[in-house]
Amino acid sequence: MILFPNAKINIGLNITERRADGYHNLETIFYPIKINDVLEVIEADSLSFTSSGLDIPGRMEDNLCVKGYHLLKKDFNIPPVSIHLHKHIPIGAGLGGGSSDAAFFIKLMNGKFNLGLNIEQQQDYARTLGADCAFFIENKPVFAFDRGDEFEPIKLDLSAYHIALVMPPVHVSTSEAFRGIQPAPVKDSLYDLIYEPVREWKKYIKNDFEANIFKNHIEIRWVKAALYEAGALYAAMSGSGASVFGIFETKPDLSALETDNQVFYGV
Ligand SMILES: C[C@@](CO)(OP(=O)(O)O)[C@H](O)COP(=O)(O)OP(=O)(O)OC[C@H]1O[C@@H](n2ccc(N)nc2=O)[C@H](O)[C@@H]1O
């Protein structure tokens, strides 16, 4: 069985509070985009994990798909499987690629072995693997809050726009991005602001990680500026970076960025 885990972008991200469990409360909009991995699972004599495409850091046991297998194995009598992941979603990009692989793995196993898990139950398993993992179970635009793992559906359809995504040659880890952040409550919630016209978003919608990350990685700031110069109605870093997306009325010319960065059009 083969599925195609997709990436997400964050439209706005406000870090509102430090929590006693070491995490932060935040609010953000998660929006699915069309950059995909390929995940194949077949029944086998023993558990194995192989990958192709981009190099995934860490050992096999650290891979979120393998962690997903062990998580389900604790509660279900599932057979060993052979997992193959073709990795295409940039890593350490704020695109949630690893989380998406894990969520799609849970969905795939649920279907393949008739585990009978409903959406909420699949989200509960996913949540234990990573804060943004549960989003990918339903994979629809949401307002996310708490640790970023509780959701309220929103009506947001950007299909009339051209979304371009630029990945500079920098990886930022999520825990690195949280270091030095000063949480602050928000006056106006993204839950309402997201319904402002897209061309107004730059006045109201920000990503709290940008200031810190831009200080250490000036090239990410340049990419954002370049997207505005190319005509973006709105541009921002996704999640904890390092990728930056731009929302355009029509396909932009980003050829000047292609030398130093990976550029994805029409995601
Ligand atoms: C903050 C976001 C916004 O989209 O960053 P991205 O990873 O997407 O860039 C995500 O919610 C991340 O989700 P995910 O990447 O699954 O996070 P986890 O693996 O659970 O957490 C990695 C580390 O980030 C910090 N962390 C994460 C989420 C959160 N609400 N508060 C935190 O403080 C913790 O230090 C944690 O150990």
Ligand SMILES: Nc1ncnc2c1ncn2[C@@H]1O[C@H](COP(=O)(O)OP(=O)(O)O)[C@@H](O)[C@H]1O
């Ligand atoms: N299937 C996977 N794909 C990518 N990274 C994974 C995967 N499983 C575990 N990881 C680990 O998760 C880290 C962050 O990955 P990723 O989800 O791409 O980043 P981000 O949280 O910025 O979206 C990687 O450095 C890697 O060590």
